[in-house]
Amino acid sequence: MNKIGIIISREFNERVRKKSFIITTILMPLLMIGMMAAPTLMMLFAKGDQKSLVVLDQSGIIAPNLEGDDEITFTPMDITLDEARADSNIFGVLWIGEDVVDNPSNVKLYTNSSSSMSLESNLASQMEKIIERERLKRYDIENLEQIMKDVKVKVSFSTFRNDLSEEGEDEEATSSSIAYMLGLVLGMMLYMFLIIYGSMVMTSVIEEKGSRVLDVLVSSVSPFQLMLGKILGVASVAVTQIAIWGVLVCGIGAVVLPALMPEDVMQTVEAVQMGQMTTIEADIDADLLSAVSLATDVGGLVMMFVWLLLFLVGGFLFYSAMFAAVGSAVDSIQDANQLQTPITVPIILALILAMSVFNDPNSTLAFWGSIIPFTSPVVMMARVPFGIPTWQIVLSLVLLYTSVVAMAWAAGKIYRVGIFMHGKKPSFKELMSWIRQ
Amino acid sequence: MNILQIENLTKRYSNHTALSDVSLEVPRGSVYGLLGPNGAGKSTLIRVINRITLPDAGRVLFDGKPITDEDIYQIGYLPEERGLYKKMKVGEQALFFARLKGLSRRDALQRLKKWFIRLGIESWWDKKVEDLSKGMAQKVQFITTVLHEPKLLIFDEPFSGFDPINANILKQEILRLRDEGATVIFSTHNMSSVEEICDHITLINKSRNILSGSVDEVRRRFGENIFEVVYGGDKDSFEGVMQPVAEMLSTAEVADSAYHTSRIRLKDTATVRESIALANDAVELRSWSEVIPSMNDIFIRAVEGKL
Numbered sequence: 001m002n003k004i005g006i007i008i009s010r011e012f013n014e015r016v017r018k019k020s021f022i023i024t025t026i027l028m029p030l031l032m033i034g035m036m037a038a039p040t041l042m043m044l045f046a047k048g049d050q051k052s053l054v055v056l057d058q059s060g061i062i063a064p065n066l067e068g069d070d071e072i073t074f075t076p077m078d079i080t081l082d083e084a085r086a087d088s089n090i091f092g093v094l095w096i097g098e099d100v101v102d103n104p105s106n107v108k109l110y111t112n113s114s115s116s117m118s119l120e121s122n123l124a125s126q127m128e129k130i131i132e133r134e135r136l137k138r139y140d141i142e143n144l145e146q147i148m149k150d151v152k153v154k155v156s157f158s159t160f161r162n163d164l165s166e167e168g169e170d171e172e173a174t175s176s177s178i179a180y181m182l183g184l185v186l187g188m189m190l191y192m193f194l195i196i197y198g199s200m201v202m203t204s205v206i207e208e209k210g211s212r213v214l215d216v217l218v219s220s221v222s223p224f225q226l227m228l229g230k231i232l233g234v235a236s237v238a239v240t241q242i243a244i245w246g247v248l249v250c251g252i253g254a255v256v257l258p259a260l261m262p263e264d265v266m267q268t269v270e271a272v273q274m275g276q277m278t279t280i281e282a283d284i285d286a287d288l289l290s291a292v293s294l295a296t297d298v299g300g301l302v303m304m305f306v307w308l309l310l311f312l313v314g315g316f317l318f319y320s321a322m323f324a325a326v327g328s329a330v331d332s333i334q335d336a337n338q339l340q341t342p343i344t345v346p347i348i349l350a351l352i353l354a355m356s357v358f359n360d361p362n363s364t365l366a367f368w369g370s371i372i373p374f375t376s377p378v379v380m381m382a383r384v385p386f387g388i389p390t391w392q393i394v395l396s397l398v399l400l401y402t403s404v405v406a407m408a409w410a411a412g413k414i415y416r417v418g419i420f421m422h423g424k425k426p427s428f429k430e431l432m433s434w435i436r437q
Numbered sequence: 438m439n440i441l442q443i444e445n446l447t448k449r450y451s452n453h454t455a456l457s458d459v460s461l462e463v464p465r466g467s468v469y470g471l472l473g474p475n476g477a478g479k480s481t482l483i484r485v486i487n488r489i490t491l492p493d494a495g496r497v498l499f500d501g502k503p504i505t506d507e508d509i510y511q512i513g514y515l516p517e518e519r520g521l522y523k524k525m526k527v528g529e530q531a532l533f534f535a536r537l538k539g540l541s542r543r544d545a546l547q548r549l550k551k552w553f554i555r556l557g558i559e560s561w562w563d564k565k566v567e568d569l570s571k572g573m574a575q576k577v578q579f580i581t582t583v584l585h586e587p588k589l590l591i592f593d594e595p596f597s598g599f600d601p602i603n604a605n606i607l608k609q610e611i612l613r614l615r616d617e618g619a620t621v622i623f624s625t626h627n628m629s630s631v632e633e634i635c636d637h638i639t640l641i642n643k644s645r646n647i648l649s650g651s652v653d654e655v656r657r658r659f660g661e662n663i664f665e666v667v668y669g670g671d672k673d674s675f676e677g678v679m680q681p682v683a684e685m686l687s688t689a690e691v692a693d694s695a696y697h698t699s700r701i702r703l704k705d706t707a708t709v710r711e712s713i714a715l716a717n718d719a720v721e722l723r724s725w726s727e728v729i730p731s732m733n734d735i736f737i738r739a740v741e742g743k744l
Contacts, residue, residue, distance in 0.1 A: 212520035216578075
């Protein structure tokens with residue numbers, strides 16, 4: 001045991017002191033934030049230059065009511081279509097027929113360059129509204145304006161979980177869109193950790209084998225101890241990284257966010273957290289409230305990180321044992337590519353399954369995906385934010401850690417033979433036969 | 438007593454046999470040469486001794502008892518290729534290996550300091566291994582091998598990569614360790630080093646032990662009754678008297694003197710004593726010495742099957 005400790009501490013120290021570790025630990029959260037902000041930013045920058053559209057309105061109803069924005073401006077003109085089309089400096093011409101209210105298809109758009117989906121749908125929806133209003137006017141209703149304002153509604157609702165609530169109080173569930181984001185981040189994180197840290201183990205085994213350090217090491221420790229030490233050493237690096245982020249996120253949630261948010265938001269959030277109020281009753285955007293409420297709920301965050309760590313470590317031990325076995329059997333990383341396919345395929349499959357979780361976190365597929373050890377770490381982490389019964393999480397963990405033991409045993413067998421094999425690259429079949437030896 | 442006794446070891450891999458029925462005894466305090474062509478089974482034998490692999494049959498006795506996992510603390514192993522982490526600093530690395538061999542951190546540091554000073558490499562402590570030359574790395578590796586003062590040292594081609602000066606330093610250190618009570622096993626192809634420092638040898642070929650014994654005894658055993666005679670006087674009369682007892686191989690005049698040097702092979706029926714007497718009557722004998730084959734000759738003859 002002591003020897004494993006020495007190996008673990010070497011693996012840990014060597015990696016944690018590396019610049020790359022420090023940099024990724026700092027940059028990853030920024031990258032995550034960047035990724036989440038990316039769609040918004042892209043929309044912002046995707047907006048093209050302002051386009052000017054000449055409107056030739058034969059009906060006289062539409063043109064005065066069209067509203068321009070930063071994407072497009074409307075210029076009503078009184079010229080013929082041919083004249084307007086001859087002008088190549090404008091973006092295009094919108095021709096509206098005289099009978100447009102009765103015949104809404106009598107509209108034509110001529111453009112000098114390709115038009116865009118967003119532009120066309122903008123035009124269509126604006127004109128639909130105007131025509132709708134014109135048609136309503138024909139019924140000659142009194143106080144039409146008032147009525148129109150009055151009937152306009154927007155529905156948003158609070159969701160409650162009967163299965164998670166304690167008696168007598170309503171446990172407001174995390175809104176689906178927030179759970180979706182969180183599940184995506186957690187699932188992706190697990191996926192990346194398994195791949196990155198798993199191949200780290202493999203590369204390091206190949207290096208040790210190539211540099212013959214292994215020959216020296218195995219004269220002091222058994223191959224199994226060596227493999228275990230390496231895997232646990234790398235795992236401790238991963239745990240350290242997650243723990244740093246955990247402390248960071250909890251710190252932001254507990255201290256930074258409450259200080260930055262306006263006071264009334266925080267008061268509402270507290271009320272929501274205490275169960276005195278639902279997100280809808282507040283006069284603040286429900287999704288924002290729900291997000292802030294989640295981010296400042298330190299107890300919940302800690303719980304989330306505990307699950308994350310347990311699944312991360314379990315999943316990592318499970319997969320890295322296989323990565324170590326493959327690494328031991330080959331002489332170079334190139335040779336490893338083919339042999340590691342059986343390892344990477346289930347991880348990728350897990351990510352695909354995790355994506356399907358977002359449609360229905362309680363589907364049969366999602367359930368089994370999060371129970372079977374090959375896919376369970378990634379899929380379960382994607383499910384956890386939706387709030388699932390604790391027994392499922394515990395069952396999944398028990399199964400995962402049991403199969404970790406079996407996997408380590410099998411991998412150890414391969415490793416013991418593999419590290420002394422130089423030259424010919426073994427086939428997958430041969431690897432299997434080493435287990436039985 | 439023998440520090441290491443190997444009895445009827447057999448090790449088979451799926452498609453070949455690496456060791457078949459190998460037995461040998463390593464006397465305590467000796468320098469033992471393990472010879473053999475590439476792929477003969479030397480590395481497998483060393484691995485079995487190091488308990489890296491287990492044999493299919495046979496056993497290894499260490500200090501008279503079957504070897505256990507605890508005994509590997511008493512063994513130091515220097516592999517042929519430098520097995521060091523390239524990216525790790527020399528000092529940290531040496532400390533790591535020392536602790537794996539069971540030394541406490543404090544003990545290890547103390548001994549490392551001593552050895553680094555002795556080999557004149559104190560200034561390398563904070564260097565990375567990748568910045569060292571092959572010979573320098575080998576020195577570091579040597580220290581990590583001997584640091585825990587093992588009773589048995591196993592060196593695989595220890596002199597490769599060294600310039601003559603450093604090779605000599607290393608040789609002195611190895612002999613000093615032997616004088617301090619350690620037993621040394623050498624695996625090597627370098628026959629001149631075998632003659633210089635080995636007391637005993639075993640020659641392994643095609644997974645079998647084909648020759649074992651002390652170096653002197655082996656060389657004598659391979660002697661072919663060839664003698665070199667230096668004498669003054671008439672060459673023809675020497676050849677004349679030797680005719681009945683020996684076969685002349687070559688004769689040469691010794692430069693700047695009146696002497697001749699002849700190589701002769703005594704016939705099986707003749708004795709050395711009788712032959713000397715015969716020669717003594719005919720010429721003035723200056724020296725009469727047996728020509729013993731070099732280990733190199735013996736190695737080649739043994740491996741090629743001309744025993």
